[in-house]
Amino acid sequence: MSAEAHTSTEYIKHHLQNLTYGQLPAGYERGDGEMLQESTWTLAHTAREAKDMGFMAINVDTMGFSILLGALFLFLFHRVAKSAATAAAKGAPSGLVNFVEWVVEFIDSSVKGSFTSRNPMVAPLALTIFIWIFLMNLMDLVPIDWLPGLAGALGLPFLKVVPTTDPNATFGMSLAVFALVIYYSIKMKGVGGFVGELTLQPFGKWGMPANLLLEGVNLIAKPVSLALRLFGNMYAGEMIFILIAIMFSGGTVLALTGGVLQWAWAVFHILIITLQAFIFMTLTIVYLDMAHQEHH
């Protein structure tokens, strides 16, 4: 019983560990007991190694899958964009062109609905966020042992296929959005206007410290909530898939139940991944709209 619990724990931990590439210092004892004579750049073989690599390490799987999916998105859309530009006068579009145009129109109407200023960057930003996050989330629907199993066969110790279950990915995006929010706040209102917005309300200039505290929390909460919402949802979804996958090794009845549950959860998850991508996009638009607006 304890052995089984142990393997279950290992299974879960294994699935939650990124494939990390980083530097281990000299004199470090690796997971298999090997002592490093000098500092080495290598793939982490255990969760502890990955942790000990510190900040100067990179999650190869997160980067790899996200770049692959982003490139796929841009490749497809760019191809459609080229063909659409030449075929615009030649009658009805078909197939992929239709789908892409439908997505673009959907994003465009979303942006027009919530973004009141003029900025040619916001709509492409929203499109990138929506499709990219959607594709990264979509990796969650690939049966969770396929790609890690394949990677294991190729000799890689870990592989986490869903980039959005890595807080690095979600925070990476939300911080970029946050930088844009700050940039446009200052660009639109000036440094004084932005600082004034942070310090002079809601209580007027005599309540400055309280104002700064409230507005500061408000400001910081934007990227944090943006990143954590996406990360939390995807992480939880992934975790449930992992837990369901454990049922497959628990006898016929459990395995069958697990199959049904996995199917049901996958169907429900289709909704979640789309919704999360949409929420991230919408909130980005709203935050940027707030950054553009001279209010109070």
Next chain:
Amino acid sequence: MNINMTLIGQSITFAFFVWFCMKFVWPPIVGALEARKKLIADGLAAADRGKHELELAAKRASETMHDAKIKASEIIAQADKRASQIVEESKGTAKVEGDRIITAAKAEIEQESHRAREALRGDVAALVIAGAGKVLRREVDAKAHADLLEAIKNEL
């Protein structure tokens, strides 16, 4: 679950993707959509215009038809008039011609009867002379009495 360089890598990747999308993906697609929207709007407008023109043309056609009908009836009336005129004229000509023919025939008849009378007169004169000759035999010399005979012939 460790925060590491991936964070910065993701931010850079994200920024690059957004830049690429903004540069090479969004504008052509939106441009194509706008172009198609314009194309459709133009097409609809053209269709409307066509419909309107069709209506106008139908109206014009019916007007033309109406005019043509009026003109045709005018022409027919004119033709009728002309025809009766021609008939009247020919009637007149025919009458004149007939009269002329009749006159000519009458003259010819007159001439013919005159000639016949002349011939008859000559014949009778010859007959009379022959008769008188038979009666008189010797007493009458044709040559001597030619004047007399001529006078008698003229009296017949």
